[in-house]
Amino acid sequence: MNDSMTRRKLFQILSAAGLGPAFASRVVADESEHKAKKKPEIQPIAVEDKPRYPAFIRDGKVIQPERPLPVFQETDVLVVGGGAAGWAAAVSAARAGAQTMIVERYGCFGGLWTGGIVLVVISTHAMENGQMTQVVRGVGGELLDRHAKFDNAIVNRGETKFNPTTDPEATMFIMDEMIQEAKVKTLFHCWATDVIMDGGAVRGVVFDSKAGRQAILAKVVIDTTGDGDIFAAAGAEHVQRLHAIGLVHRLGNVDRADQAALKKAGIKSLGAIEPQPSVRWVNLRGPSANGLDINELTRLQFEHRLKIWNQVQKQRKTPGGDKLFLLQTAPQLGVRTTRLLAGVHQLTYQEMREAKKFNDVVAVGGAQNAKTPGWPIPYGALLPKKLDGLLTAGRSFSMDDKLIEDGRLIGSCLTTGHAAGAAAAVAVKDGCKLRDVSIPKVQKLLREQGAYLG
Numbered sequence: 132m133n134d135s136m137t138r139r140k141l142f143q144i145l146s147a148a149g150l151g152p153a154f155a156s157r158v159v160a161d162e163s164e165h166k167a168k169k170k171p172e173i174q175p176i177a178v179e180d181k182p183r184y185p186a187f188i189r190d191g192k193v194i195q196p197e198r199p200l201p202v203f204q205e206t207d208v209l210v211v212g213g214g215a216a217g218w219a220a221a222v223s224a225a226r227a228g229a230q231t232m233i234v235e236r237y238g239c240f241g242g243l244w245t246g247g248i249v250l251v252v253i254s255t256h257a258m259e260n261g262q263m264t265q266v267v268r269g270v271g272g273e274l275l276d277r278h279a280k281f282d283n284a285i286v287n288r289g290e291t292k293f294n295p296t297t298d299p300e301a302t303m304f305i306m307d308e309m310i311q312e313a314k315v316k317t318l319f320h321c322w323a324t325d326v327i328m329d330g331g332a333v334r335g336v337v338f339d340s341k342a343g344r345q346a347i348l349a350k351v352v353i354d355t356t357g358d359g360d361i362f363a364a365a366g367a368e369h370v371q372r373l374h375a376i377g378l379v380h381r382l383g384n385v386d387r388a389d390q391a392a393l394k395k396a397g398i399k400s401l402g403a404i405e406p407q408p409s410v411r412w413v414n415l416r417g418p419s420a421n422g423l424d425i426n427e428l429t430r431l432q433f434e435h436r437l438k439i440w441n442q443v444q445k446q447r448k449t450p451g452g453d454k455l456f457l458l459q460t461a462p463q464l465g466v467r468t469t470r471l472l473a474g475v476h477q478l479t480y481q482e483m484r485e486a487k488k489f490n491d492v493v494a495v496g497g498a499q500n501a502k503t504p505g506w507p508i509p510y511g512a513l514l515p516k517k518l519d520g521l522l523t524a525g526r527s528f529s530m531d532d533k534l535i536e537d538g539r540l541i542g543s544c545l546t547t548g549h550a551a552g553a554a555a556a557v558a559v560k561d562g563c564k565l566r567d568v569s570i571p572k573v574q575k576l577l578r579e580q581g582a583y584l585g
């Protein structure tokens with residue numbers, strides 16, 4: 132930013148227009164202002180003298196010594212993983228009055244939706260009683276609605292439209308806004324690595340961060356890591372699947388490309404539309420691989436980035452494509468499916484096709500093309516068979532293999548997340564186990580929070 136329009140000046144103008152608070156609660160001076168004011172940025176701070184418990188080698192084995200862990204906080208509901216599902220769970224639980232925390236390994240909410248640049252929210256609608264009906268309502272529906280306040284933040288949203296595409300920065304901004312309004316205590320840049328058990332129940336998690344290893348104690352834990360990290364660590368029954376692992380990228384200057392010339396040269400598509408007319412997002416399916424294998428993940432990260440780079444270079448050298456550029460490869464690799472909970476009820480593709488009704492319905496999945504009926508999702512699909520103190524939601528809920536392509540879509544992640552958050556809040560309020568929670572109370576709360584249950 133040059134001297135004639137510093138960030139501070141920009142915020143002053145925005146504040147005068149009443150838009151300041153939406154953009155910054157604290158104005159941070161930019162580089163040029165720091166130099167001008169000669170204010171020292173680099174200051175000494177005391178080095179903390181913490182007890183250390185380094186691992187050591189004994190008899191050729193690496194041993195981790197026993198050690199006490201500082202308890203960062205105790206809370207009613209702890210959500211681990213801030214993707215579409217975890218974010219919705221946290222907002223719902225907090226709005227219902229539960230003291231709620233969320234721990235996320237990266238620096239933003241949205242998971243694959245924003246960090247994986249998967250921008251089209253599929254399965255927002257279904258055909259109910261001959262009418263195209265929005266099934267992603269409640270906190271997820273409100274999140275989509277709030278995009279409409281901003282220019283170029285959402286497309287394909289409206290009375291007769293379904294499966295909107297959102298701008299990732301707008302989505303992250305609104306997710307921040309709603310989570311802060313709900314007063315959810317958030318910890319970014321923290322990776323949950325283990326569970327704290329009390330008999331057969333989860334009582335919290337151990338997490339790692341730049342501040343070292345610490346614990347959070349909770350009455351209820353919701354595992355929305357997508358990969359079931361927490362229910363696996365707690366020993367809940369589950370299965371694991373390989374699936375295609377890809378990497379999404381974004382192409383810039385698409386509006387300045389000569390698409391007719393590119394088509395003539397054999398480049399038929401530049402990707403899928405985004406709210407920003409100059410940008411397209413480009414999906415890459417990738418090979419079937421193990422999303423929990425760090426060697427595989429590293430290999431695919433290298434391979435996909437190389438492939439994308441070469442592809443864009445080729446496009447740039449094609450007549451009509453010289454203005455195109457690689458705007459971004461997604462910060463998160465596109466892992467579709469890994470662990471799936473073995474829940475009290477495993478929802479099947481057949482049940483989805485029949486739109487089977489369940490007494491414990493807590494969400495309704497949408498149809499990819501909005502032309503078939505919505506499919507009820509029972510609470511039992513979020514609840515482990517035996518493990519207490521934990522629910523899951525999003526792409527790891529209990530489903531058979533054929534249902535994965537529908538169950539993992541962002542729409543279902545938003546609604547199952549909402550359901551898990553509401554159930555957790557009711558269990559905490561009533562002081563009961565998650566498997567004994569009053570389903571009518573959960574359904575009532577969900578409806579009060581705007582959810583669609585059929």
Ligand SMILES: Cc1cc2nc3c(=O)[nH]c(=O)nc-3n(C[C@H](O)[C@H](O)[C@H](O)COP(=O)(O)OP(=O)(O)OC[C@H]3O[C@@H](n4cnc5c(N)ncnc54)[C@H](O)[C@@H]3O)c2cc1C
Nearest residue numbers: 212214215216236242243253323356357465525526539541
């Ligand atoms: C390439 C690709 C294309 C897709 N295309 C579409 C599409 O077009 N439309 C559609 O609707 N869906 C699509 N999907 C599916 C959809 O994007 C995901 O299934 C959905 O976003 C998953 O949401 P989630 O909240 O369940 O999990 P995730 O988005 O995976 O979120 C999990 C969150 O938990 C965090 N986390 C993980 N482990 C830990 C830990 N141990 N501690 C702390 N935090 C942790 C992660 O950082 C992440 O933020 C696609 C998926 C992929 C990979």
